[in-house]
Amino acid sequence: QITLKESAPTLVKPTQTLTLTCTFSGFSLTTTGVGVGWIRQPPGKALEWLALIYWDDNKFYSPSLKSRLTITKDTSKNQVVVTMTNMDPADTGTYYCAHRPSPYLCFDFWGQGTLVTVSS
Amino acid sequence: QSALTQPASVSGSPGQSITISCTGTSSDVGGYNYVSWYQQHPGKAPKLMIYDVYKRPSGVSNRFAGSKSGNTASLTISGLRSEDEADYYCSSYTSSSNTYYVFGTGTKVTVL
Numbered sequence: 001q002i003t004l005k006e007s008a009p010t011l012v013k014p015t016q017t018l019t020l021t022c023t024f025s026g027f028s029l030t031t032t033g034v035g036v037g038w039i040r041q042p043p044g045k046a047l048e049w050l051a052l053i054y055w056d057d058n059k060f061y062s063p064s065l066k067s068r069l070t071i072t073k074d075t076s077k078n079q080v081v082v083t084m085t086n087m088d089p090a091d092t093g094t095y096y097c098a099h100r101p102s103p104y105l106c107f108d109f110w111g112q113g114t115l116v117t118v119s120s
Numbered sequence: 121q122s123a124l125t126q127p128a129s130v131s132g133s134p135g136q137s138i139t140i141s142c143t144g145t146s147s148d149v150g151g152y153n154y155v156s157w158y159q160q161h162p163g164k165a166p167k168l169m170i171y172d173v174y175k176r177p178s179g180v181s182n183r184f185a186g187s188k189s190g191n192t193a194s195l196t197i198s199g200l201r202s203e204d205e206a207d208y209y210c211s212s213y214t215s216s217s218n219t220y221y222v223f224g225t226g227t228k229v230t231v232l
């Protein structure tokens with residue numbers, strides 16, 4: 001059974017760096033073709049894809065946020081971490097991590113999401 | 121990175137069929153068979169309903185069907201039920217603008 005869970009501070013100040021951690025079970029990020037992605041959703045708005053990391057450490061970023069994002073994995077801890085620098089109130093929203101199955105380009109299992117508010 | 125275009129809302133009566141469109145370009149929807157659809161109820165995480173344009177994950181009702189023509193993908197829900205009332209998002213792999221993946225603008229489905 002695949003599960004994912006996001007963790008992050010609920011409140012960050014503008015200009016600070018946000019660290020999001022996805023802890024998962026039921027699969028390994030060493031399995032060929034598998035990936036973990038991050039998606040966010042501002043309150044009342046649409047989903048926005050942020051980043052994706054693959055089993056082979058190949059990484060992809062949303063071009064609009066690429067300069068602010070870094071995605072890494074720790075296979076020994078079954079975790080994927082994303083850092084987002086220079087946080088702004090417009091970054092307020094629910095952040096999800098999700099499992100990308102091999103060989104399909106979709107997200108079949110999602111975490112419950114974590115709400116991050118950016119405010120001074 | 122431009123989002124795929126969906127209608128803001130679609131509605132139908134119980135038992136009817138509705139179709140949600142998802143319009144992209146030849147760099148995403150039109151160029152690859154990597155279109156997915158997600159259902160999201162309020163306060164919940166999205167749920168995968170369709171992948172690879174028309175394939176259904178195990179456990180998803182066959183009332184949900186995906187298709188594609190040119191740069192536009194579609195999700196058809198037949199035999200509409202009250203529990204189908206939710207937001208729906210399409211998504212696709214994209215080869216444009218040094219990006220990789222893109223979601224649609226989202227469609228609110230209302231069961232009248």
